[in-house]
Amino acid sequence: MAAQQLDPAVEQRIETLLAQMTPEEKVGQMTQVDFSVISLENGQDLDNPIDQAKLDAAIFRYHVGSILNTPTTPNNKAQPVEKWRTITQQIRDTAAKTRLQIPVIYGIDAIHGATYTRDSVLFPQAISMAATFNTELSFLEGQITAREVKASGLDWNFSPVMDIGRQPLWPRLWETYGEDVHLASAMGSAYIAGHQGSDYSAADKAPTCLKHYVGYSYPLNGKDRTPAWIGERALREWFLPGFQAGIAAGAPAVMINSSEVDGIPGHANYHYLTEILRGELGFTGFTVSDWQDIIRLHTRDKVAASPREAVKIAVMAGVDMSMVPYDFSFYELLLDLVNSGEVPMSRIDEAVGRILRVKLQSGLFERREADLPVAGNFATEQAAAVNRQAAQEAIVLAKNAGDLLPLSKQASILLTGPTANSLSVMNGGWTITWQGNAEDWYPKQHPTLLQALQAKSAGKVSYVGGQRFGEEINIEQAVTAARQHDVVVLALGENTYTETLGNIDSLSLDSVQLQLAKALFATGKPIVLITFGGRPRLITDIAEQAQAVLLGFLPGMEGGRAMADILFGEVNPSGKLPISYPRASNDVTPYDHKPMEAFEMVQYQPLYPFGHGLSYTRFKTSGLRLERSRYRLGEEVKLSVSVENTGNRPGKEAVLVYLNDVYASVTRPVKQLKAFSKVALQPGERRALQFTLKPEDLSFIGPDMRRIVEPGEFNVMVGDESASFEVLAD
Numbered sequence: 001m002a003a004q005q006l007d008p009a010v011e012q013r014i015e016t017l018l019a020q021m022t023p024e025e026k027v028g029q030m031t032q033v034d035f036s037v038i039s040l041e042n043g044q045d046l047d048n049p050i051d052q053a054k055l056d057a058a059i060f061r062y063h064v065g066s067i068l069n070t071p072t073t074p075n076n077k078a079q080p081v082e083k084w085r086t087i088t089q090q091i092r093d094t095a096a097k098t099r100l101q102i103p104v105i106y107g108i109d110a111i112h113g114a115t116y117t118r119d120s121v122l123f124p125q126a127i128s129m130a131a132t133f134n135t136e137l138s139f140l141e142g143q144i145t146a147r148e149v150k151a152s153g154l155d156w157n158f159s160p161v162m163d164i165g166r167q168p169l170w171p172r173l174w175e176t177y178g179e180d181v182h183l184a185s186a187m188g189s190a191y192i193a194g195h196q197g198s199d200y201s202a203a204d205k206a207p208t209c210l211k212h213y214v215g216y217s218y219p220l221n222g223k224d225r226t227p228a229w230i231g232e233r234a235l236r237e238w239f240l241p242g243f244q245a246g247i248a249a250g251a252p253a254v255m256i257n258s259s260e261v262d263g264i265p266g267h268a269n270y271h272y273l274t275e276i277l278r279g280e281l282g283f284t285g286f287t288v289s290d291w292q293d294i295i296r297l298h299t300r301d302k303v304a305a306s307p308r309e310a311v312k313i314a315v316m317a318g319v320d321m322s323m324v325p326y327d328f329s330f331y332e333l334l335l336d337l338v339n340s341g342e343v344p345m346s347r348i349d350e351a352v353g354r355i356l357r358v359k360l361q362s363g364l365f366e367r368r369e370a371d372l373p374v375a376g377n378f379a380t381e382q383a384a385a386v387n388r389q390a391a392q393e394a395i396v397l398a399k400n401a402g403d404l405l406p407l408s409k410q411a412s413i414l415l416t417g418p419t420a421n422s423l424s425v426m427n428g429g430w431t432i433t434w435q436g437n438a439e440d441w442y443p444k445q446h447p448t449l450l451q452a453l454q455a456k457s458a459g460k461v462s463y464v465g466g467q468r469f470g471e472e473i474n475i476e477q478a479v480t481a482a483r484q485h486d487v488v489v490l491a492l493g494e495n496t497y498t499e500t501l502g503n504i505d506s507l508s509l510d511s512v513q514l515q516l517a518k519a520l521f522a523t524g525k526p527i528v529l530i531t532f533g534g535r536p537r538l539i540t541d542i543a544e545q546a547q548a549v550l551l552g553f554l555p556g557m558e559g560g561r562a563m564a565d566i567l568f569g570e571v572n573p574s575g576k577l578p579i580s581y582p583r584a585s586n587d588v589t590p591y592d593h594k595p596m597e598a599f600e601m602v603q604y605q606p607l608y609p610f611g612h613g614l615s616y617t618r619f620k621t622s623g624l625r626l627e628r629s630r631y632r633l634g635e636e637v638k639l640s641v642s643v644e645n646t647g648n649r650p651g652k653e654a655v656l657v658y659l660n661d662v663y664a665s666v667t668r669p670v671k672q673l674k675a676f677s678k679v680a681l682q683p684g685e686r687r688a689l690q691f692t693l694k695p696e697d698l699s700f701i702g703p704d705m706r707r708i709v710e711p712g713e714f715n716v717m718v719g720d721e722s723a724s725f726e727v728l729a730d
């Protein structure tokens, strides 16, 4: 892959600055601290939480290059937009008084919108954005997020997550775009394009950060920050391409895997961080450690005998900036290593040059104040409409026996279950707070599912049987009420979490939710099962008994309204699963599995397969045609297919194009998604779609670990149809 382009004028300024900087100033640039380091004690709710003396120390004494996070740990939380502008202005003003006037870059986790700015537009989480199969929505999410981050005076977003979600137990599965490489690459690239534009120094654009490079998402035991065992071929086939796509889309920063792959901690992995990331992927931006992870090379991983050795290992492996984040130990230790010659100045210059490059390309040297006004750029109606559409397109209708849905507005509905009446369960972690569980701080203008149903219904909507997680579920009361209504909407799922706090030992739903479901089935009333949550918790038994199943995952602040829109048929569902929904806890086979995972006695039999999602209308794809049946190596393969709405409602359909390399020297997945397109069709309307498969779409990682295309037969599959072509040897 070609290296990211360098601008000679920027390179010249980097040279000049490096020539002027002292070792202290350079090492400081590589240091990133948490907001608490510059904060007044318990300053979270003060109008201005900055302790100027601490800020002065961070900037004049330690020359820090970056600050992150929201005020202030513990219990950090979203802050008003104007307060953010005050905070970031004070930091800019202080940095402007330094000798070389090098700006601080402020980083924030704005992972589904500006998480830490109060009343920002909070979109569906990544797993739900992936379920839309709509890259335009991902682009718009990126665009709106960048605007809201910049309106908050913030500089840099720790997003998108380009880890591939192939381990459903992992408590950050929902931060990924799901199990498929092509879908994740397409959604992530579109997000970056929206967030950065063609020039992220623009007032309404901001740099992104790909994370968490690489292999973080695939812990063997499913627990956060535990080892992955990924062979080199699997790494190249499944885990690197998302990052490669993000780099090609122009992301200038990469955050490092907090855990380890094949025994080497992410932060100590020279092969990944330098040989592959720089040498092969051509990345020219900078890498940032994850939270405390250099320190953990000593305290947790024991690959370093001292904190000092940990710094040396990490920097020499290729870590450019350390998210220390609570002290200046990294600065002190690295300075000592530089002064003693154990870390060469050339490596420091390289790291600092990369950081300065991003600061220069962000326009931070020129920007002396937040140059994007709040009015017109924050919480706009246009952004709310995009968010609403995203939530509507993210929800997956998995089952609709006897066309129970949509419900009549006159129907009398009993709504029950722990996810029925709270906003947090639809938003997940990284919402207002890190864990997203501060329900009382959620903006009240967004309805819960209960409130949305009540607002839309022309009949009776009753609600009983345990309101939220932590409250007792009263099964008896729910059963009595169910008997008095036409239909039961049963809202189950997960409470909020992220990272290690979300670890679980089993995908099973907690037993009280299952008991509630079983007691309600016994009433004989029709049941609509709705789930919210970040992971596919097991619903096999209850989904079989429910007439309809809607998988909500984490649809964000508009989730309640969107779900009500779908229940009453005001919106026709169009979401599709970005993961295989497991039937049982150890049923973790992805759709793009190997032939032997579905051979003879073995089956790929998830509860719902990747790409599954129903509609209130019907779509038919037909007429799959390849331009030719034979191609030379290196040629593009063009194909066309028609999709028609054969039902009687308008609807949207994502058409998915899969490929299978029939015989190859390395076992190939039975199919792999290579292209998709989402179209809106009126009843009876038909659309012809064209797709182009590029040579790399036909490629795989060959026996010698290099990407190759092998001549031979290939199958293309769209809907119920397939077509074959042959690639000829040269």
Ligand code: BGC
Residues within 6 Å of the ligand: 068, 069, 109, 158, 211, 255, 258, 290, 291, 499
């Ligand atoms: C997470 C990252 C996040 C960072 C900064 C870490 O604990 O793993 O995803 O960007 O904290 O908040």
